[in-house]
Amino acid sequence: MAGQSQFALLRQRRFLPYFTVQALGAFNDNVYRQSIIALLFFLGVSTAERTLYTNLAPALFILPYFLFSAIAGQIAEKLEKQRLIVITTAMEIVIMSVAAAGFLLENMPVLLVALFLTGMQSTLFGPVKYSILPSVLRPEELTGGNGLVEMGTSIAILAGMIYGGLVFKLAGSYGPEAAALSVVVLAVAGNVVARMIPRVDAGAPALQVNWNPIPESRAVMRLARRQLAVRNAILGVSWFWFVGTVLTAQLPTYAEVYLGGVVNDTALYIFALALFSIGVGAGSLLCEKLSARTVELGLVPLGAFGITAFLLDLYLARPALPPATGLTIAQFLQAPGGWRIAVDLTGIGLFTGLFVVPLFALIQSRTPKSELSRVIAGLNIQNSLFIVTAAVLGVLVQMDGLIVAGLRIPLPGLSIPQVFLALGIANLLVAIWIFTLVPEFLMRLASMLLVRALYRLRERDVDPAIPAEGPALIVCNHVSYMDALILAASIPRPVRFVMYHRIFAIPGLRWIFRHAKAIPIAGAKEDPVLMQKAFDAIDAALAEGELVGIFPEGQLTRDGGIGAFKSGVERILARAAERGQPVPVVPMALRGMWTSMWSRRGDAAGAGRLARMRVPRRFRAHIEVVAGPRIEATADVTAASLEAQVRGLRGDAA
Numbered sequence: 001m002a003g004q005s006q007f008a009l010l011r012q013r014r015f016l017p018y019f020t021v022q023a024l025g026a027f028n029d030n031v032y033r034q035s036i037i038a039l040l041f042f043l044g045v046s047t048a049e050r051t052l053y054t055n056l057a058p059a060l061f062i063l064p065y066f067l068f069s070a071i072a073g074q075i076a077e078k079l080e081k082q083r084l085i086v087i088t089t090a091m092e093i094v095i096m097s098v099a100a101a102g103f104l105l106e107n108m109p110v111l112l113v114a115l116f117l118t119g120m121q122s123t124l125f126g127p128v129k130y131s132i133l134p135s136v137l138r139p140e141e142l143t144g145g146n147g148l149v150e151m152g153t154s155i156a157i158l159a160g161m162i163y164g165g166l167v168f169k170l171a172g173s174y175g176p177e178a179a180a181l182s183v184v185v186l187a188v189a190g191n192v193v194a195r196m197i198p199r200v201d202a203g204a205p206a207l208q209v210n211w212n213p214i215p216e217s218r219a220v221m222r223l224a225r226r227q228l229a230v231r232n233a234i235l236g237v238s239w240f241w242f243v244g245t246v247l248t249a250q251l252p253t254y255a256e257v258y259l260g261g262v263v264n265d266t267a268l269y270i271f272a273l274a275l276f277s278i279g280v281g282a283g284s285l286l287c288e289k290l291s292a293r294t295v296e297l298g299l300v301p302l303g304a305f306g307i308t309a310f311l312l313d314l315y316l317a318r319p320a321l322p323p324a325t326g327l328t329i330a331q332f333l334q335a336p337g338g339w340r341i342a343v344d345l346t347g348i349g350l351f352t353g354l355f356v357v358p359l360f361a362l363i364q365s366r367t368p369k370s371e372l373s374r375v376i377a378g379l380n381i382q383n384s385l386f387i388v389t390a391a392v393l394g395v396l397v398q399m400d401g402l403i404v405a406g407l408r409i410p411l412p413g414l415s416i417p418q419v420f421l422a423l424g425i426a427n428l429l430v431a432i433w434i435f436t437l438v439p440e441f442l443m444r445l446a447s448m449l450l451v452r453a454l455y456r457l458r459e460r461d462v463d464p465a466i467p468a469e470g471p472a473l474i475v476c477n478h479v480s481y482m483d484a485l486i487l488a489a490s491i492p493r494p495v496r497f498v499m500y501h502r503i504f505a506i507p508g509l510r511w512i513f514r515h516a517k518a519i520p521i522a523g524a525k526e527d528p529v530l531m532q533k534a535f536d537a538i539d540a541a542l543a544e545g546e547l548v549g550i551f552p553e554g555q556l557t558r559d560g561g562i563g564a565f566k567s568g569v570e571r572i573l574a575r576a577a578e579r580g581q582p583v584p585v586v587p588m589a590l591r592g593m594w595t596s597m598w599s600r601r602g603d604a605a606g607a608g609r610l611a612r613m614r615v616p617r618r619f620r621a622h623i624e625v626v627a628g629p630r631i632e633a634t635a636d637v638t639a640a641s642l643e644a645q646v647r648g649l650r651g652d653a654a
Contacts, residue, residue: 006144006288014136015145017196019152021085022129024193025092026156027163028186029118032099033057034164035179036111042168042175043106053108058391060112064119065384069126070216073377074209076127077370081135081200088125089191095121096187100180126380127373134364134372135200139463139492142361143295144288150357151281154349158277162270204370217381223371224378227469229494230366232438233359234379236300238386239430240356243307245390246423247348248273254416259332259341260322271329275342279349286350287357294459295361295492298448300441303355304431310347311424315417317341365492366468394419439515440494451482451489456622459490462588465627466491471542471576471583472630475569475642477562477650478551479593486590487549488516490625496541497549498534501527517541519548535568539575542583548572552639560594562647565639573637582633587642589649592623626650 009015036057040050076084095117102110129149137145167182168175210216225231252269255261261268283303290299317340324335332338367375396402400413414422435442451457466472474495476487484497494516501520504513519541521534541548550572552565576583626649631637 006141006148006285009137009141009145009148013196014198015148017193018085018132018136019148020193021089021190021197022125022149023152023156024186024190025089025122025125026153027160028092028096028183028190029122030157030160031164031167031179031186032096032118032183033061033115034161035103035167035183036108036115038165038168039103039106039108039111039176039179053112056112057115060116061119061122062384062387064116064123065126065380067213068120068123069377069380069384070213070220070374071209071211072124072380073127073220073374074207074216075124076131076373076377077204078202078207078209080202080205081128081132082194082197084128085125085132085194085197086191088121088128089187089194091121091124092118092187093184093191096183100184103176103180103183106176123380127376130360130364130376131203131369131372132200134369136198139365140294140459142365143291143357146357146360146364147284147287147353150284150353150360154277154280154284154353158274161273165266165270203373220374220378221381224375224382227366229438229440230363230375232434233362234375234382236359236434237356237363237379238382239427239434240352240359241383242386242390243423243427244352245387246394246419248276249391249394250416250419251276258318258322258416260325260327260335261332262326262328268327268329268332271332272345275345276349279346279351280353281349282346283350283353283355284357285353287354290354291358294463294490295358295365296444296448297358297362297441298445298489299354299358301431301435301445303351303353304427304435306351307348307355308424308428308431310344310351311420311427314341314344314348315421315424317344319415319417368469397422443494443515444488447485447489451486454482455486457486457489458622458624460624460626462490462625462627463492465586465588465630466493466547467584467630469545471545471581472547472586473542473569473572473583474547474549474586474588475552475565475646476549476588477590477646478553478556479560479590480556483551483590483593484513484516484518484549486593486623486625487588491547491549493547495547495549496538498538498551500555501530523554535571535575538572539579542572542576543579543581552642557594562643562650565643565646567639569639569642570637577633584633585631585637585642587628587631587645587649589626589628589646590623591626591650592621595621 010019037050037054040053045053079087095114098117099111099114102108102114133142133145133149163182164179167178171178210219224234251272252266255266255269255272256263259268259272287296287299290296317337322335324331327335333342363375363379364372397412397414397419398416399411401411402409412418474487474491476483481503484499488495488497496517496519497513498519498521499513501522504510504518504520519534519537520530522530524531538548538550550569552569553563554566554568555563557563573583573585628645628649631642631645
């Protein structure tokens with residue numbers, strides 16, 4: 001499994017039918033919404049009436065997310081998930097039949113009612129869309145699976161908009177009939193495929209559903225904010241929707257006015273949207289490769305900074321009106337700055353994918369399965385708030401003033417390129433704020449870049465061994481000064497490592513160790529006070545449900561072997577047991593690190609301190625982190641038994 005690509009999931013029944021259903025749903029939603037706009041042009045309604053409907057439609061679609069997300073989260077928690085997907089796709093058939101009647105009758109009120117019902121159906125499907133993944137995917141497949149889902153969704157949205165816009169042009173006078181047939185056929189196809197999804201057990205079948213949406217909305221929001229890392233991941237996902245809404249809402253006018261597109265022709269707008277969507281899909285798929293099949297939070301700051309960089313360059317590429325107008329796509333690309341803008345739009349999408357996929361994977365991996373659907377429901381409520389806020393702010397910042405109760409309120413009056421500039425700056429500030437709240441993101445980025453630049457890292461059985469929540473003590477052999485960073489890059493949760501206090505002084509690593517809340521320790525003879533403080537800090541961290549990593553040998557190996565484990569590990573476990581909270585132990589082993597430039601391989605031969613900083617024999621050498629089965633807290637654990645476990649993992653003879 002370690003060498004499999006995420007695309008292998010598309011050949012497996014546990015994933016392919018679900019992936020197809022969610023892609024068909026996103027495609028059909030956008031075919032329907034774009035077909036409504038096309039019908040307005042087909043009917044020849046006035047510009048004012050068309051503007052009214054095009055602004056009313058998104059509001060009607062998103063309103064159910066505010067009203068019913070909390071109820072939808074409870075239902076998704078209580079019901080078997082495949083059954084719920086079949087129910088929601090059956091609802092889609094009924095709703096799209098109403099929509100088909102609206103198209104055939106050319107009746108906008110009927111179409112808008114069906115659009116509101118489509119929002120309800122999407123609200124019910126939303127929690128199960130993401131909560132099903134941890135149940136059907138292995139931990140090492142979670143990032144790749146989310147990447148495929150985000151890629152499929154972004155491409156389906158784009159394809160649906162293109163098809164919905166073209167259906168009236170291609171069908172001519174039979175446009176309403178073609179639109180009606182399309183949405184119904186797509187809904188039926190979704191329901192047929194949904195029946196092929198394997199059974200997935202309910203997260204909380206005994207849950208009592210509270211049908212009052214107001215108190216339950218507050219309850220799911222509290223649930224979503226209970227864990228700090230999950231709360232801030234949810235904030236990051238909502239910010240992704242804010243950035244995406246502001247950007248995509250400006251693209252129609254931006255393409256016509258600032259890219260020089262043909263008036264009342266959407267070709268250049270669709271091209272710009274396609275670049276962004278393809279970028280999102282590419283970035284989403286790239287996450288698995290860059291994360292080495294783990295939930296790699298280091299990609300989040302990388303994505304955030306990349307979004308800002310390309311947004312700023314998008315402003316610089318075309319800050320004013322274009323030199324020519326009435327351009328086709330080919331003419332736009334040939335014009336000065338055309339390719340630069342195309343690269344910027346693609347780059348924004350790519351780094352957006354890198355930003356959001358690990359956040360979804362984090363939410364899924366660190367939320368108990370019995371709560372995940374309700375947490376996703378809380379996420380959907382917050383996303384809706386951010387989308388509405390983005391839409392309103394996107395309009396207000398482009399106005400130079402607003403009359404309220406007879407008083408004129410001055411507003412920025414920004415151009416669209418200036419909106420992109422402001423969005424880039426805001427994205428940077430929000431990212432810094434989030435990373436200040438949760439330094440884990442930046443710490444993971446630093447360790448990821450450093451470790452993966454120096455080594456080809458392979459992990460074996462790490463994710464299954466690490467508990468999703470609660471305390472655990474991680475024990476590992478100690479080979480080099482890089483060991484803690486390598487383990488931090490491999491373990492999906494933050495780890496507080498116990499480290500010799502002088503290592504904190506290593507240039508370039510001090511910042512990482514401080515923000516990782518590493519625990520400094522000294523020997524009993526060197527500094528007994530610091531040693532006691534270290535054991536107190538370890539006990540407090542475990543009591544708070546954190547992971548603590550120790551190297552029980554107490555020093556780096558001098559010969560490449562594993563030294564005797566000291567009794568400090570038994571002292572740690574005994575204190576936890578006395579406190580009434582015995583903790584599990586996860587044995588781990590590092591392989592291939594003895595030839596590292598930060599090991600002590602040269603010391604045994606008398607080469608001294610300089611040998612530690614030699615160039616390794618092979619750049620980006622292969623190393624492994626191997627985890628053994630978790631030893632539960634009730635087991636009789638000794639330093640000698642743990643040493644034997646680690647020796648076995650490393651492959652030493654008994």
